[in-house]
Amino acid sequence: MNGGAPRAAAGTDAAGDLARLSVNQETVKQWSLPELAEGCAAAGVGSVGLWRAPVRAYGVERAARLMRERGLTVTSLCRGGFFTARDPEERAAALDDNRAAVDEAAALGAGALVLVSGGLPEGDRDIAAARRRVADAVRDLAPYARARGVRLAIEPLHPMFASDRCVVSTLGQALDIAEAFPAEQVGVVVDAYHLWWDDRAPAQIARAGRGGRIACFQVADWVTPLPKGVLLGRGQLGDGCVDLRGLREAVDAAGYRGAVEVEIFNPGLWARDGAEVLAEVAERYRRHVL
Amino acid sequence: MNGGAPRAAAGTDAAGDLARLSVNQETVKQWSLPELAEGCAAAGVGSVGLWRAPVRAYGVERAARLMRERGLTVTSLCRGGFFTARDPEERAAALDDNRAAVDEAAALGAGALVLVSGGLPEGDRDIAAARRRVADAVRDLAPYARARGVRLAIEPLHPMFASDRCVVSTLGQALDIAEAFPAEQVGVVVDAYHLWWDDRAPAQIARAGRGGRIACFQVADWVTPLPKGVLLGRGQLGDGCVDLRGLREAVDAAGYRGAVEVEIFNPGLWARDGAEVLAEVAERYRRHVL
Numbered sequence: 001m002n003g004g005a006p007r008a009a010a011g012t013d014a015a016g017d018l019a020r021l022s023v024n025q026e027t028v029k030q031w032s033l034p035e036l037a038e039g040c041a042a043a044g045v046g047s048v049g050l051w052r053a054p055v056r057a058y059g060v061e062r063a064a065r066l067m068r069e070r071g072l073t074v075t076s077l078c079r080g081g082f083f084t085a086r087d088p089e090e091r092a093a094a095l096d097d098n099r100a101a102v103d104e105a106a107a108l109g110a111g112a113l114v115l116v117s118g119g120l121p122e123g124d125r126d127i128a129a130a131r132r133r134v135a136d137a138v139r140d141l142a143p144y145a146r147a148r149g150v151r152l153a154i155e156p157l158h159p160m161f162a163s164d165r166c167v168v169s170t171l172g173q174a175l176d177i178a179e180a181f182p183a184e185q186v187g188v189v190v191d192a193y194h195l196w197w198d199d200r201a202p203a204q205i206a207r208a209g210r211g212g213r214i215a216c217f218q219v220a221d222w223v224t225p226l227p228k229g230v231l232l233g234r235g236q237l238g239d240g241c242v243d244l245r246g247l248r249e250a251v252d253a254a255g256y257r258g259a260v261e262v263e264i265f266n267p268g269l270w271a272r273d274g275a276e277v278l279a280e281v282a283e284r285y286r287r288h289v290l
Numbered sequence: 291m292n293g294g295a296p297r298a299a300a301g302t303d304a305a306g307d308l309a310r311l312s313v314n315q316e317t318v319k320q321w322s323l324p325e326l327a328e329g330c331a332a333a334g335v336g337s338v339g340l341w342r343a344p345v346r347a348y349g350v351e352r353a354a355r356l357m358r359e360r361g362l363t364v365t366s367l368c369r370g371g372f373f374t375a376r377d378p379e380e381r382a383a384a385l386d387d388n389r390a391a392v393d394e395a396a397a398l399g400a401g402a403l404v405l406v407s408g409g410l411p412e413g414d415r416d417i418a419a420a421r422r423r424v425a426d427a428v429r430d431l432a433p434y435a436r437a438r439g440v441r442l443a444i445e446p447l448h449p450m451f452a453s454d455r456c457v458v459s460t461l462g463q464a465l466d467i468a469e470a471f472p473a474e475q476v477g478v479v480v481d482a483y484h485l486w487w488d489d490r491a492p493a494q495i496a497r498a499g500r501g502g503r504i505a506c507f508q509v510a511d512w513v514t515p516l517p518k519g520v521l522l523g524r525g526q527l528g529d530g531c532v533d534l535r536g537l538r539e540a541v542d543a544a545g546y547r548g549a550v551e552v553e554i555f556n557p558g559l560w561a562r563d564g565a566e567v568l569a570e571v572a573e574r575y576r577r578h579v580l
């Protein structure tokens with residue numbers, strides 16, 4: 001329920017201490033999908049998180065085959081969601097797009113389809129109503145995902161994204177939505193970057209674990225100053241102030257046995273050699289997360 | 291307890307609908323203190339929020355006399371706090387500085403001394419411990435403030451400031467600290483900009499009101515994209531997505547009868563004529579807050 005243990009990377013010398021490490025492809029965005037597959041295999045990393053746009057550009061079935069051939073587990077597909085529109089046509093279009101995302105997650109055998117809820121529509125000041133629309137949209141999407149064996153994972157984003165990206169701001173809110181469904185159908189994402197500041201996160205992680213709701217555990221570090229737009233300000237593991245090990249221990253104590261997915265949006269990392277970045281991620285993971 | 295009603299501006303034609311409006315001097319940072327006093331009197335604004343640095347530069351007693359002569363109520367003095375240091379000498383220096391801030395607030399007859407807690411010390415990853423140090427520091431400062439008739443007001447800042455500016459991120463956390471003291475000694479700041487995203491804010495505002503803890507109510511709007519460093523990204527009232535009227539009604543329903551202080555850090559406003567900005571603030575206040 002709390003995510004399957006990632007398979008060992010086939011045909012690699014995966015060190016035991018990297019067995020749970022998953023690398024989200026945005027961390028090494030400079031790599032194509034084949035480079036990612038090759039680079040992870042070479043580094044002994046057996047799991048990846050993928051994004052829809054590069055997967056679609058490469059071809060969904062082709063990407064799925066590539067991952068299978070390299071023995072890579074796809075721990076998450078980012079992302080569905082963005083269904084806070086009030087306009088009925090926009091809402092219907094968003095649900096159509098989410099069904100396509102479910103199909104892609106199914107083709108990839110992804111552990112979860114990550115849902116980022118979307119922000120407030122232009123000119124809207126009613127965040128409570130927007131949150132209700134998210135719950136409604138998940139209800140509309142859930143049967144389609146269930147029929148295709150895809151688990152939905154609601155991701156709370158940091159409150160600094162509440163207006164323009166994700167009105168679901170805390171793990172408690174995500175669980176309130178998820179718990180209307182069986183745990184194997186709708187879980188949550190615990191992302192250290194988004195939740196580190198929240199004094200209720202430990203209790204909500206325990207709640208999520210009790211219910212078998214932790215579909216993904218993601219890590220990045222919090223560094224300041226935040227850049228303009230704030231999206232690309234995530235730090236390499238260990239460069240910031242997040243107690244990554246403490247949060248990893250908390251999800252473990254809650255019963256999670258799945259992957260630890262490193263998802264860092266950082267142009268500084270993208271400007272470097274991908275293999276060098278991946279090696280650094282592995283080293284930081286050992287030092288600050290394990 | 292919930293802040294006194296601001297006095298009507300003496301010698302002005304203060305329209306009744308601006309009776310609660312207070313203008314924080316950072317909103318019209320281009321103005322000197324005499325310009326602020328003159329401009330507010332001319333615009334029928336009877337209350338201001340002041341900052342320590344410009345007050346000290348002008349002279350504390352002199353500033354107090356200026357405000358008295360113009361019949362201006364000082365609703366808040368920003369700011370004390372920044373007492374999360376672990377180092378004993380740094381901590382002692384912070385407390386010394388806070389006692390000076392209390393003295394200044396007393397001289398100005400300020401309705402409250404706003405406390406911004408401070409962030410995590412360099413290299414520190416234990417935010418729970420930093421929050422405990424804030425509670426300890428308030429305990430150390432409270433008797434000094436009480437003896438001088440100064441009310442302390444703990445301000446929760448948006449979680450995007452948790453690492454570098456304020457580990458107190460929610461109204462609930464601020465109340466947990468304040469409630470160890472009598473309400474007339476330690477209250478809280480309810481700032482719409484910092485709390486708008488929080489689904490628990492309505493319940494915490496009600497809690498704050500029941501306890502007579504609302505020492506200040508501040509407003510600014512949330513606009514995106516956030517600028518680099520995020521501090522100076524606040525929007526003019528009505529330019530963003532905050533339900534300012536709803537929050538004002540919530541503090542009113544909780545029993546608050548004090549000022550509505552407009553505190554907007556925005557270089558775009560600072561580049562304009564101060565009187566024009568103040569007139570716009572008054573107009574937006576009528577349209578979006580009243």
